[in-house]
Amino acid sequence: MNATLTNTGDRAVENLVVNWQSDHSNISPQETQFAVGDLAAGESATVTFGVDVSDSADAGPRQFEFVAVYRDGDGDRHESDSLVGQATVADATDEFDVSVDNGTVTAGGSSTIDVIVTNTGDEQVTDVSAKLFADAPISVSDDEAFVSSLAPGESTTLRFSISASGGALTKAYPLSLDFRYEEPDGDTPVSDTYRVPIRVSSESGGGVPLTAVGGLVIVGLLAVGGYSRYQ
Numbered sequence: 001m002n003a004t005l006t007n008t009g010d011r012a013v014e015n016l017v018v019n020w021q022s023d024h025s026n027i028s029p030q031e032t033q034f035a036v037g038d039l040a041a042g043e044s045a046t047v048t049f050g051v052d053v054s055d056s057a058d059a060g061p062r063q064f065e066f067v068a069v070y071r072d073g074d075g076d077r078h079e080s081d082s083l084v085g086q087a088t089v090a091d092a093t094d095e096f097d098v099s100v101d102n103g104t105v106t107a108g109g110s111s112t113i114d115v116i117v118t119n120t121g122d123e124q125v126t127d128v129s130a131k132l133f134a135d136a137p138i139s140v141s142d143d144e145a146f147v148s149s150l151a152p153g154e155s156t157t158l159r160f161s162i163s164a165s166g167g168a169l170t171k172a173y174p175l176s177l178d179f180r181y182e183e184p185d186g187d188t189p190v191s192d193t194y195r196v197p198i199r200v201s202s203e204s205g206g207g208v209p210l211t212a213v214g215g216l217v218i219v220g221l222l223a224v225g226g227y228s229r230y231q
Helices: none
Strands: 002-006 013-020 027-029 033-039 044-048 051-053 060-071 077-079 083-089 096-101 104-106 110-119 125-134 138-142 144-150 155-164 172-182 194-201
Touching: 002 013, 002 060, 033 044, 096 172, 096 194, 104 110, 104 155, 110 125, 110 144, 125 138, 125 155, 138 172, 144 155, 155 194
Parallel strands: 104 194
Antiparallel strands: 002 044, 013 033, 013 060, 027 051, 060 077, 060 083, 096 110, 110 155, 125 144, 125 172, 138 155, 172 194
């Protein structure tokens, strides 16, 4: 969160520090102090506070309070009145966009599917570990994939091996996929869980599979902090 601070007095101030004073139950600053330094009369400076917003926070405008502490030309310490600014909490967005290619497997057979993953955030992520999960009658024999980095807007294709039991019905079944990745600040969150379909087809006419239905995508969003199979 960025704020603009202006020295509206007629004298320069020295060793200016801005302290976070707000108390929001769902919003917490990563640091509570920002050192500006010296600021001439009429001069402005940008103050930046990194903030963490919990999953339970509602989107909408918020009011934040700060206090500036500084020294004048004589070295005397001063503290400003409460400085008020507004910022808006945006709606949560998915970290990734996920779609599936080759989304068909024959009952009693195996298949390799391609999962296309796009970084929809505004920061590069690294060490992206993907894990695929399935419930009977679908099973996953090769359930992990790795990407060293994904820039904002960049896409990559991950490949997984799956199987369907002989008793599987000819219909679509869900697969679940999530990601552990590293952010630029070193945090390693686990993403929301995404659900994509896999369609089971039967064999007819001497083993020729029915027409595959591919490219169908269902993206489900679970609340951050929910169950993760990494744990």
